[in-house]
Amino acid sequence: MWIGVVTIFPELFGAFLSTSLIGRARQSGRLQIEVRDLRDFTDDPHRVVDDEPYGGGGGMVMTAPPWLRAVRELSAGRSPRRVLLSPQGRRLDDAKVQELAAEPELLLLCGRYEGIDERVRELVVDEEVSIGDYVLSGGELPAMVLVEAVSRCVPGVVQQQSSVERDSFRSGLLDHPHYTRPAVVEGLAVPPVLLSGDHAAIERWREREALRATATKRPDLLAAAPLTAEQRAVLETCK
Ligand code: 4FV
Numbered sequence: 399m400w401i402g403v404v405t406i407f408p409e410l411f412g413a414f415l416s417t418s419l420i421g422r423a424r425q426s427g428r429l430q431i432e433v434r435d436l437r438d439f440t441d442d443p444h445r446v447v448d449d450e451p452y453g454g455g456g457g458m459v460m461t462a463p464p465w466l467r468a469v470r471e472l473s474a475g476r477s478p479r480r481v482l483l484s485p486q487g488r489r490l491d492d493a494k495v496q497e498l499a500a501e502p503e504l505l506l507l508c509g510r511y512e513g514i515d516e517r518v519r520e521l522v523v524d525e526e527v528s529i530g531d532y533v534l535s536g537g538e539l540p541a542m543v544l545v546e547a548v549s550r551c552v553p554g555v556v557q558q559q560s561s562v563e564r565d566s567f568r569s570g571l572l573d574h575p576h577y578t579r580p581a582v583v584e585g586l587a588v589p590p591v592l593l594s595g596d597h598a599a600i601e602r603w604r605e606r607e608a609l610r611a612t613a614t615k616r617p618d619l620l621a622a623a624p625l626t627a628e629q630r631a632v633l634e635t636c637k
Contacts, residue, residue, distance in 0.1 A: 461515055
């Protein structure tokens, strides 16, 4: 998978791109991530990328020409899905992550200031994605969130692919509780079933606890979750 990123702060991506899962995926060649500085696409001697808003009002707006040049030059010989990270976008969720992970190429546009000139959206943006209903200072962190989430769907990036399939939300449910050594923590013991070696019983316990966690922490998910009749029966006993 190829992912291009356009930003005025490429240095923000340094450690993120060379650490852990993403770092290994790039070394293995499963992921090519190209971060480019928007200022490299200005022909302004001072590499200016923002200007005052037409109609007045506070703040600055990112001017269109550098974005148009950047997106078109980075799309040469490619046809990436061009995604602008912005609060106006469709909310990023597991379904959107899987949809974007199915694309061979993504180009992520990271805005700053009050936003980007609207003509950029009209001319070179396929879709907008938001990571949540709050305003950040830039699209860089949302881009990193999207890259991390999508990368986990790329075959071979996560060693335990099964763990990705079992991830929260993939099943429509939250994850079950996890325990590890020591067996007792300040008087709190591990649920005995997890020490029983009875894998069928352990699987039943984990499904029940995933249903309980979802019912208590995210009841909104239950409505959309593809639950079996048996799971619905178990759910009744959890309430
Ligand atoms: C954002 C979000 C976000 C808005 C103005 C960058 C900022 C500034 N992006 N999900 N929430 N972007 O707040 O994606 O240009």
